[in-house]
Amino acid sequence: VKITAALKPAQLNFDDYIISFTVPRQLSDPIQLTNDSKYKYLVDHALKIKANPNAKIVIEVKAVRLPENKENEMDGEKGKKREKTKVKPTLDRLSRPKLLQVRTERDILPANLALNGKMAAICEKWICPDPGGPCGSDHCFIHPNEPEHFPLSHAHIESWGAAWLKGPEFADINKPPNNALFDRLDPKTLAAQSSWLKRRLELKQTAAPQPK
Numbered sequence: 001v002k003i004t005a006a007l008k009p010a011q012l013n014f015d016d017y018i019i020s021f022t023v024p025r026q027l028s029d030p031i032q033l034t035n036d037s038k039y040k041y042l043v044d045h046a047l048k049i050k051a052n053p054n055a056k057i058v059i060e061v062k063a064v065r066l067p068e069n070k071e072n073e074m075d076g077e078k079g080k081k082r083e084k085t086k087v088k089p090t091l092d093r094l095s096r097p098k099l100l101q102v103r104t105e106r107d108i109l110p111a112n113l114a115l116n117g118k119m120a121a122i123c124e125k126w127i128c129p130d131p132g133g134p135c136g137s138d139h140c141f142i143h144p145n146e147p148e149h150f151p152l153s154h155a156h157i158e159s160w161g162a163a164w165l166k167g168p169e170f171a172d173i174n175k176p177p178n179n180a181l182f183d184r185l186d187p188k189t190l191a192a193q194s195s196w197l198k199r200r201l202e203l204k205q206t207a208a209p210q211p212k
Contacts, residue, residue: 016061021056021058023048023049025184115162122152122157122160128140135150135151
């Protein structure tokens with residue numbers, strides 16, 4: 001039986017797994033590998049790394065749901081069979097209403113309300129025109145001079161909204177902020193770089209060892 005299993009292994013069902021990938025310096029947010037177009041998207045971006053093309057692929061097994069009424073379960077420690085009993089909900093449990101705490105605008109800080117408004121505007125503006133396409137995201141930034149989709153994660157949208165709140169010189173609805181999350185984009189498409197970040201980059205360059 002073992003020899004047969006080795007010569008003719010059972011075929012894997014890819015629906016039982018979640019497969020995602022990232023490419024260093026190209027795709028920082030995981031994208032699910034679900035079809036041939038996503039695979040081509042992975043290869044194209046990996047080949048952009050000239051020195052050592054590589055990608056990180058993560059395969060996760062989907063959780064298997066066991067039957068609720070599983071009887072005669074073996075006890076691991078004593079080796080005895082025990083019978084699981086199903087607890088019937090009482091009338092009091094069924095009739096007791098569940099209390100749900102619903103947050104209203106008064107419960108949310110004004111700063112968070114303003115940020116949520118900016119994030120909602122960004123999401124509405126930058127909906128991916130090709131849902132389910134190669135970018136693998138519901139929202140993406142597309143510049144007229146750079147037709148390639150730039151996927152927007154929640155972290156991207158939150159950072160963009162926070163920068164926009166600081167003022168139009170830091171970001172607006174059409175210009176993402178100039179920070180590390182958007183460093184793959186052409187600087188011409190970004191807003192002005194903050195003086196704090198600019199100073200940090202200058203200090204980093206100064207501290208770097210100079211070539212002899």
